Amino acid sequence: MSKVLILAEHNGDTINQSTAKVLTAAKQLGADTIDVVLFANNAELAAQLATLAGINEVKFVASADNHDQLAASIAPAIAEMGKDYSHVWGPSTTFGKDVMPRVAALLGVNQVSDIMEIIDANTFKRPIYAGNAIITVKTDTPQIVATVRTASFAADKSTDGNATVSEHALSTAAEHTSFVELSSGNSDRPDLQTASKVISGGRGVGSEENFEIVYNLADKIGAATGASRAAVDAGYVPNDMQVGQTGKIIAPDLYMCFGISGAIQHLTGIKDAGTIVAINKDGDAPIFEVADVGLVGDLFKIIPEMMEKL
Amino acid sequence: MKILVAIKRVVDYNVRVQVKPDGSGVATDGVKMSINPFDEIAIEEALRIKEQGKADEVVVVTIGNSDSQQQLRTAMAMGADRAVLVETDSAVQPLQAAQVLLKIIEEEQPGLVITGKQAIDDDNNQTPQMLATLWNRPQATFASQVEFTGDNKLNVTREVDAGLETIQVELPAVVSTDLRLNEPRFVKLPDIMKAKRKPLETKVLADVAPDLQGQMIEVLSHEAPQPRSKGVMVESVDELINILKDKGLVG
Numbered sequence: 001m002s003k004v005l006i007l008a009e010h011n012g013d014t015i016n017q018s019t020a021k022v023l024t025a026a027k028q029l030g031a032d033t034i035d036v037v038l039f040a041n042n043a044e045l046a047a048q049l050a051t052l053a054g055i056n057e058v059k060f061v062a063s064a065d066n067h068d069q070l071a072a073s074i075a076p077a078i079a080e081m082g083k084d085y086s087h088v089w090g091p092s093t094t095f096g097k098d099v100m101p102r103v104a105a106l107l108g109v110n111q112v113s114d115i116m117e118i119i120d121a122n123t124f125k126r127p128i129y130a131g132n133a134i135i136t137v138k139t140d141t142p143q144i145v146a147t148v149r150t151a152s153f154a155a156d157k158s159t160d161g162n163a164t165v166s167e168h169a170l171s172t173a174a175e176h177t178s179f180v181e182l183s184s185g186n187s188d189r190p191d192l193q194t195a196s197k198v199i200s201g202g203r204g205v206g207s208e209e210n211f212e213i214v215y216n217l218a219d220k221i222g223a224a225t226g227a228s229r230a231a232v233d234a235g236y237v238p239n240d241m242q243v244g245q246t247g248k249i250i251a252p253d254l255y256m257c258f259g260i261s262g263a264i265q266h267l268t269g270i271k272d273a274g275t276i277v278a279i280n281k282d283g284d285a286p287i288f289e290v291a292d293v294g295l296v297g298d299l300f301k302i303i304p305e306m307m308e309k310l
Numbered sequence: 311m312k313i314l315v316a317i318k319r320v321v322d323y324n325v326r327v328q329v330k331p332d333g334s335g336v337a338t339d340g341v342k343m344s345i346n347p348f349d350e351i352a353i354e355e356a357l358r359i360k361e362q363g364k365a366d367e368v369v370v371v372t373i374g375n376s377d378s379q380q381q382l383r384t385a386m387a388m389g390a391d392r393a394v395l396v397e398t399d400s401a402v403q404p405l406q407a408a409q410v411l412l413k414i415i416e417e418e419q420p421g422l423v424i425t426g427k428q429a430i431d432d433d434n435n436q437t438p439q440m441l442a443t444l445w446n447r448p449q450a451t452f453a454s455q456v457e458f459t460g461d462n463k464l465n466v467t468r469e470v471d472a473g474l475e476t477i478q479v480e481l482p483a484v485v486s487t488d489l490r491l492n493e494p495r496f497v498k499l500p501d502i503m504k505a506k507r508k509p510l511e512t513k514v515l516a517d518v519a520p521d522l523q524g525q526m527i528e529v530l531s532h533e534a535p536q537p538r539s540k541g542v543m544v545e546s547v548d549e550l551i552n553i554l555k556d557k558g559l560v561g
Contacts, residue, residue, distance in 0.1 A: 240469075264324075
């Protein structure tokens with residue numbers, strides 16, 4: 001008998017796709033009951049969630065501010081609700097990574113981080129050492145607190161669900177922590193973590209201005225844009241574009257990268273991509289070891305030629 | 311104010327680890343070990359805060375076997391004032407690590423605890439959050455900027471998926487570092503010599519925390535990741551575009 005409680009993530013207007021991915025994982029578990037807990041001030045979000053098939057109940061916890069989903073405030077409520085569940089799961093996004101270990105600590109268990117495969121209700125596979133080893137772990141604690149690696153599960157796309165929505169009040173808002181502001185590198189391009197195509201640039205792009213040609217190619221084929229740590233550190237692009245062990249882990253159908261050498265830490269972020277295309281001046285760059293298609297050459301010649309021919 | 315920095319000895323980030331053929335673990339014999347890169351950033355941040363006159367002591371702590379002394383000495387060569395090793399030969403998981411660190415906090419009474427956001431060996435990203443919870447104090451994870459405000463508070467900018475989020479936390483608090491918080495300093499030879507004379511206290515884990523709570527997650531097996539099938543090198547943009555078109559990836 002497994003009963004799963006999923007922590008929903010949203011940006012104030014829409015439910016994040018990561019929630020639908022955790023739902024997919026919960027269904028693979030063969031859960032008897034799947035409930036979702038949502039902290040927001042927007043009841044419309046609860047209605048959005050209720051349409052996902054397979055969810056029994058949406059526990060809508062009214063919170064003062066859509067951005068004020070601070071871990072210290074919401075974790076006690078999740079842990080309290082979680083006592084009635086065998087599995088308490090969140091997405092392995094920065095939001096889930098921040099909150100879920102607090103929930104685990106309150107429930108007195110170690111967390112299973114980044115589940116990439118479900119063997120059975122107690123046994124899971126997860127990556128360690130930047131994805132260079134995969135471990136199978138088993139835990140039989142009363143609550144299995146875990147984060148689900150979003151790149152390993154497809155989003156549940158059902159829309160014919162009819163979950164009950166119940167309302168709850170947040171009684172535990174932490175006074176020692178407060179939200180100040182969110183500055184987002186918002187763009188009109190597709191979301192990096194859910195896009196089917198991603199075009200990335202690295203140090204080889206050379207400057208913030210030069211990134212324009214990478215953006216142009218991305219727009220041409222409708223891709224999201226990503227970057228290596230080197231490009232972020234050099235100030236060419238904002239941090240939310242970073243792909244890798246410490247950035248975003250993505251699994252698009254097409255990942256095309258320009259001027260990225262392919263450090264271990266970057267490769268771990270793209271290993272699950274359908275087709276990896278690498279364009280680099282250095283024929284010995286490690287990126288070519290994982291690329292499905294490689295082209296040695298100057299990106300400043302190749303991108304304009306691609307723009308012309310696509 | 312005292313700052314406590316928790317660090318971990320891990321396989322150096324440049325090493326590509328190999329899974330042992332019998333699946334019992336990864337090969338670590340003779341492999342280069344270092345301070346977890348995120349923890350180096352934590353040490354650096356603590357030192358910078360001290361250099362600004364906002365802290366008077368930086369204490370670095372680790373849980374691990376006796377070899378971890380090397381990493382504590384390195385931390386002291388960077389500038390930490392003293393070190394505490396909680397010695398154990400067994401692997402420790404995040405919930406247990408948080409309980410041990412809490413005991414050290416109770417003893418040391420720091421005003422701020424800084425640690426890396428995750429260790430690059432187990433990639434768990436749990437210990438700082440769990441520590442903050444058990445300590446009943448705020449957490450500011452994935453920090454890329456830490457700024458003191460007047461009344462014993464910190465404004466911390468955090469690297470989140472949507473961009474940069476700033477939160478305010480009251481001290482004492484736990485901060486976990488992201489890569490862009492700072493650039494850790496290099497250790498100079500004379501400082502390595504000086505660090506040898508700095509105090510390094512060794513405690514036995516069973517004495518520090520004799521009653522660790524919570525079940526460990528059992529690791530059944532290790533395996534190498536599925537290798538990707540070998541790719542092709544193309545000579546021209548035309549060839550590349552043809553492949554992408556054949557696969558239906560571009561219109």
